[in-house]
Amino acid sequence: MTDLTSLTLAEARKGLADKTFTSLELTDAHLSAIEAARVLNAFVLETPDQARSMAREADARIAKGDVGPLAGIPLGIKDLFATKGVRTTACSKILGNFVPTYESTVTSQLWRDGAVMLGKLNNDEFAMGSANETSCFGPVGNPWRRDGSNTTLVPGGSSGGSASAVAALLCMGATATDTGGSIRQPAAFTATVGIKPTYGRCSRWGIVAFASSLDQAGPIARSVRDSAMLLRSMAGHDPKDTTSVDIPVPDYEAAIGKSVKGMKIGIPKEYRLDGMPAEIEKLWSEGAAWLKAAGAELVEVSLPHTKYALPAYYIVAPAEASSNLARYDGVRYGLREQAKNIIELYENTRAEGFGAEVRRRVMIGTYVLSAGYYDAYYLRAQKVRTLIKKDFEDCFAKGVNAILTPATPSAAFGIGEKSGEDADPVEMYLNDIFTVTVNMAGLPGIAVPAGKDTQGLPLGLQLIGRPFEEETLFSLGEVIEQAAGRFTPARWW
């Protein structure tokens, strides 16, 4: 029954409702696929017993006619989401064997709607990275390889395990989080669909914090419709997160197939970078042509502060991270290194527990917030952020419904190609150049697979929407998916 893993979420929902197969059969098919794909290192913890017990429960509910929106659907959970009684580490040594005594709001809503948990997915340590190479569990393999090559490529990051597992048919969908591009960039690298909703759409409660004013949860799935189904369950107001917004969650799936006729799509000239690969340029124009053919109107727009988004991000995000990560002190949970006094206990624990990238960002964050530097760095970056957001507001005020851009400046690259001792960290950061603006402005953004490069690797397009207009992104994303088709990697693992 291994072909059950190749169904989309929407197809599986129908099969379960029609009793063509059970959730237990569907779950077992995925558990076998996970076992056979351990070389990808996408899962950092498999929870087969829990999965089977949740599947049996779902089957019992379905038999009684109580079909939740995700009843019996097996999912993977990024290891950044706290799962009650199941080890949650953010893929950092410093959390050690942390076993939460509570459940994150987003995952609790998935279980409320009947979903089944297969296990916890790999990610960059504390979601800091763009290649899933900073995880304490080691790198994740991308199911995609260059034509005729055996080189293992990165799946992108930080939600690399989520993207890899969804692309390799190990789960029907996955939770992910996005602070600077961590849903959309890995989605683009693996030919999956990833949406970062508007800031405030999903509760951050129970998600390991990186940069609180930028972090948002969202799904990675194999189709635009599947991602709409998942977001509907993940989103919603939560009194436990004061930044979560109290507005009703629409039925996102209803936006699929809705006409995009007359919509105004902005093409931002600042996203046309010097030295951008011709194939990215070509993909971008193709995407524009597809939307035009579907009746949308294309307009050139200007977002003048685009080039400042990434440098501003590398002040704001590390600053917030340095504050959020202060809690890892070796006292209340996680790793502890012995020491003679309390200060040494903190310092030794954090030196041992944080990886190189996390240490670098905590130190930069500490510096830009320190006395005498706060105004020059942090305050200035927050002012630049206001300007970046205003660029988008001006654009939307002119009637633009959504903005089309490439998702990434390149296709996936090899493990170790942009990391390691002598690598320039800034080189890795440039991966998020098209996605980070969206987090800075709190807007929704979706990455949809749109084609392949000359080496056979997937490339994605990004659509950026107005606040809380995710439905527009699903309608437009569906147009791209229909035109480009869906892409599945050849199995080598």
Place this chain on the structure above:
Amino acid sequence: MSVDAATVRRIAHLARIAVSEDEVPHLQGELNAMLAFVEQLSEVNVEGVEPMTSVTPMQMKKRQDVVNDGEIADDIVANAPATEGHFFLVPKVVE
């Protein structure tokens, strides 16, 4: 702006991360690469621009000022590396 070795040691201490002497030059290089990268922000005219405090314009909801949680001391200490009863254990702080 760039940082010298003494500043790297000071930041490490502020961040409560032990850094050995031989790690300092490498960290200094990395931090300076990042600072050089963000340097371009100084060319932006931010005169009269309000710093962003909330990306979504919304009134923050206030919670009722009532006790709605608690009596979970076992849960709180469940993951602690060293405890005694419901207390966290640390090296002696007060002489």
